[in-house]
Amino acid sequence: MGQQTITRATIFDVAQRASVSIKTVSRVVNREPNVREKTRAKVEQAIAELQYRPDSSARNLARQKSHLIGLVYDDPAAYELPSSGYIIRLQQGALRACRASMHELLIHPCNFRERGVGAALKSVIEDARLAGIVLAPPLSNMMRLVRAVQETGTPFVRISPGQKIRNHMCVATNDAQATAEIVDHLASLGHKKIGFVTGDETHAAVTNRFEGFQMGLDRNGLRLSAKRIVSGNNSFASGEQAAAKLLALADRPTAIVCANDDMAAGVVRQAKKLGLSLPDELSVTGFDDVVLARQILPTLTTVRQPLSRMAERAVEMLLKGKRGSQHEIVSAELQLRDSTGPAPS
Amino acid sequence: MGQQTITRATIFDVAQRASVSIKTVSRVVNREPNVREKTRAKVEQAIAELQYRPDSSARNLARQKSHLIGLVYDDPAAYELPSSGYIIRLQQGALRACRASMHELLIHPCNFRERGVGAALKSVIEDARLAGIVLAPPLSNMMRLVRAVQETGTPFVRISPGQKIRNHMCVATNDAQATAEIVDHLASLGHKKIGFVTGDETHAAVTNRFEGFQMGLDRNGLRLSAKRIVSGNNSFASGEQAAAKLLALADRPTAIVCANDDMAAGVVRQAKKLGLSLPDELSVTGFDDVVLARQILPTLTTVRQPLSRMAERAVEMLLKGKRGSQHEIVSAELQLRDSTGPAPS
DNA sequence: AAATAGAAAGACAGCGCTGTCATTTTGGGG
DNA sequence: CCCCAAAATGACAGCGCTGTCTTTCTATTT
Numbered sequence: 001m002g003q004q005t006i007t008r009a010t011i012f013d014v015a016q017r018a019s020v021s022i023k024t025v026s027r028v029v030n031r032e033p034n035v036r037e038k039t040r041a042k043v044e045q046a047i048a049e050l051q052y053r054p055d056s057s058a059r060n061l062a063r064q065k066s067h068l069i070g071l072v073y074d075d076p077a078a079y080e081l082p083s084s085g086y087i088i089r090l091q092q093g094a095l096r097a098c099r100a101s102m103h104e105l106l107i108h109p110c111n112f113r114e115r116g117v118g119a120a121l122k123s124v125i126e127d128a129r130l131a132g133i134v135l136a137p138p139l140s141n142m143m144r145l146v147r148a149v150q151e152t153g154t155p156f157v158r159i160s161p162g163q164k165i166r167n168h169m170c171v172a173t174n175d176a177q178a179t180a181e182i183v184d185h186l187a188s189l190g191h192k193k194i195g196f197v198t199g200d201e202t203h204a205a206v207t208n209r210f211e212g213f214q215m216g217l218d219r220n221g222l223r224l225s226a227k228r229i230v231s232g233n234n235s236f237a238s239g240e241q242a243a244a245k246l247l248a249l250a251d252r253p254t255a256i257v258c259a260n261d262d263m264a265a266g267v268v269r270q271a272k273k274l275g276l277s278l279p280d281e282l283s284v285t286g287f288d289d290v291v292l293a294r295q296i297l298p299t300l301t302t303v304r305q306p307l308s309r310m311a312e313r314a315v316e317m318l319l320k321g322k323r324g325s326q327h328e329i330v331s332a333e334l335q336l337r338d339s340t341g342p343a344p345s
Numbered sequence: 346m347g348q349q350t351i352t353r354a355t356i357f358d359v360a361q362r363a364s365v366s367i368k369t370v371s372r373v374v375n376r377e378p379n380v381r382e383k384t385r386a387k388v389e390q391a392i393a394e395l396q397y398r399p400d401s402s403a404r405n406l407a408r409q410k411s412h413l414i415g416l417v418y419d420d421p422a423a424y425e426l427p428s429s430g431y432i433i434r435l436q437q438g439a440l441r442a443c444r445a446s447m448h449e450l451l452i453h454p455c456n457f458r459e460r461g462v463g464a465a466l467k468s469v470i471e472d473a474r475l476a477g478i479v480l481a482p483p484l485s486n487m488m489r490l491v492r493a494v495q496e497t498g499t500p501f502v503r504i505s506p507g508q509k510i511r512n513h514m515c516v517a518t519n520d521a522q523a524t525a526e527i528v529d530h531l532a533s534l535g536h537k538k539i540g541f542v543t544g545d546e547t548h549a550a551v552t553n554r555f556e557g558f559q560m561g562l563d564r565n566g567l568r569l570s571a572k573r574i575v576s577g578n579n580s581f582a583s584g585e586q587a588a589a590k591l592l593a594l595a596d597r598p599t600a601i602v603c604a605n606d607d608m609a610a611g612v613v614r615q616a617k618k619l620g621l622s623l624p625d626e627l628s629v630t631g632f633d634d635v636v637l638a639r640q641i642l643p644t645l646t647t648v649r650q651p652l653s654r655m656a657e658r659a660v661e662m663l664l665k666g667k668r669g670s671q672h673e674i675v676s677a678e679l680q681l682r683d684s685t686g687p688a689p690s
Numbered sequence: 691a692a693a694t695a696g697a698a699a700g701a702c703a704g705c706g707c708t709g710t711c712a713t714t715t716t717g718g719g720g
Numbered sequence: 721c722c723c724c725a726a727a728a729t730g731a732c733a734g735c736g737c738t739g740t741c742t743t744t745c746t747a748t749t750t
Binding site for chain 1: 421452
Binding site for chain 1: 709
């Protein structure tokens with residue numbers, strides 16, 4: 001009483017105490033069927049009395065796999081450090097799912113620029129017998145790495161913002177959908193003349209955002225006006241230029257949707273330069289929720305990738321273990337801040 | 346050739362191929378003594394040919410401990426998220442040491458505000474048979490948790506900024522030393538009249554900084570002048586007030602050392618308000634390297650806790666496994682930025 | 691060349707659990 | 721009351737490695 005025994009109880013001790021076989025104990029611990037209610041109770045009491053908890057090392061060996069989920073992401077040590085928020089959010093989501101299922105999270109940042117990362121990754125996966133892997137962007141889109149993971153035969157899911165569907169598990173977010181929601185938001189504020197600043201055409205996720213914009217306009221009964229679409233190249237400067245054009249329009253838009261935050265920040269800067277007060281005279285939205293979005297004034301209404309939820313879903317998919325191809329879309333979270341407001345009357 | 350066998354080679358396969366006993370293979374793999382050079386070569390070749398890598402599950406079971414190091418820190422999900430940089434730096438250091446020694450890192454954020462965290466932590470440690478734990482602040486100073494960890498019997502080291510020495514392993518940084526280095530820096534820039542803004546007296550680490558200040562003055566042959574010491578309470582506002590006093594002095598200081606960044610920011614603000622140009626007419630230093638330190642103008646010369654190095658050392662101490670009490674000081678990193686410059690002539 | 695300490699290698703029993711398959715028990719139907 | 725399929729339980733062999741102890745070599749020494 002009080003003082004713990006120094007050696008932990010094993011399944012054998014429990015079996016003896018409950019006068020059943022170790023296999024039966026194993027059954028109740030693992031919630032397997034075919035155990036009489038009475039027996040289960042007996043065993044559970046013995047477990048409680050002995051404070052038995054299964055030893056994962058032994059279980060791992062017998063099951064031929066561990067209770068470890070690997071989270072693989074680009075090593076922030078490789079470049080500079082502002083990506084920490086990104087990584088923490090991924091970790092949080094993954095951890096949430098791990099805890100819910102009695103697994104543990106192994107983090108494995110890796111620098112894809114180095115030679116031999118693929119092999120190193122394989123070693124870790126195989127040696128530790130990871131139960132599953134989640135690959136975060138940008139690594140999740142590097143086929144060399146994906147293939148390495150694939151070769152281990154360990155189940156894995158890619159978190160891939162550019163939703164390339166392949167015959168394996170993957171979770172993504174839908175940029176188009178989110179952009180449409182931005183338009184919903186703006187429409188609900190009474191905006192009718194909405195401009196758009198496109199991004200770099202070569203970036204798939206960014207062009208998706210334009211589609212989403214059109215979709216949003218459509219479903220809110222708004223008309224797409226060619227002269228309100230201006231192209232940018234993802235940079236702050238291109239945002240300023242785009243704003244200059246849009247705000248010079250005779251029939252000036254009351255809101256400007258941008259394909260990313262940097263351009264939106266440029267738009268804000270230009271609008272202020274022209275003496276407009278935001279959001280009273282102009283609403284502006286971005287996309288990505290970079291740190292800058294919270295630092296400028298007014299703070300930027302934008303969309304942030306649901307990293308945490310995606311990571312969580314990824315781990316869950318791993319564990320539910322439906323074999324075969326699956327992919328899931330988790331919708332992005334609108335961040336309503338101060339750069340959007342009611343349309344000027 | 347080319348195609349991998351589907352089942353991995355075991356120690357038994359290697360033994361057979363090298364015509365030795367499995368124990369000998371084990372010896373080679375674990376670099377144990379008493380293996381003839383010739384035998385070792387034979388075994389190593391067999392290992393290479395079979396691409397053998399020991400299975401950690403089996404090893405863990407036999408050794409009765411895993412190859413997992415647990416990093417335990419305060420759960421950022423609990424409050425808000427800006428602590429991500431802090432956590433990432435800890436992780437990076439811990440990972441560096443883990444990789445160097447073929448271990449893996451298990452992250453375990455935990456919310457000490459919840460009931461039963463101690464028990465939960467114990468479960469994780471015992472069930473996964475962690476090889477060691479590193480406890481990061483502020484958790485490392487919560488004795489309730491420390492005791493829980495202690496009860497598991499697993500080796501652990503605390504990262505503790507307030508360097509409380511106890512009879513177990515701990516790594517800390519030395520605030521006094523770092524503050525002295527700030528003075529060195531200032532002295533080397535020609536400053537002779539240096540003011541100091543003290544912090545909240547109840548905060549041990551902060552009072553240490555004042556001692557460091559005196560030490561720095563001493564070793565640079567500078568005189569401590571009572572009227573140049575002003576007390577603050579760690580807040581931005583108290584920094585402003587302190588600056589007002591110091592800068593009103595007849596024989597105004599050319600540099601002001603503050604016990605933390607927030608107060609330093611206050612000093613900067615007040616100095617600018619008084620029309621001083623920084624760092625030409627006044628140098629200011631902070632302590633902590635909070636994000637704000639890089640956001641104000643001029644960016645703040647300050648001291649950042651060597652989190653990454655501390656975590657790295659912590660893991661190394663765990664693994665070197667010298668039993669018994671040890672504690673190590675790793676010195677903080679001066680962050681030289683724009684708020685310090687040559688003393689005005 | 692015999693004796694012998696010490697180095698090198700091997701045998702084998704676990705580590706604590708799970709999977710497979712054999713055995714016993716149970717609850718109905720005839 | 722007996723028979724039998726289905727349910728419940730048990731026996732036991734691994735899983736792949738390490739630790740302990742034993743046996744077999746080497747290289748000295750005398």
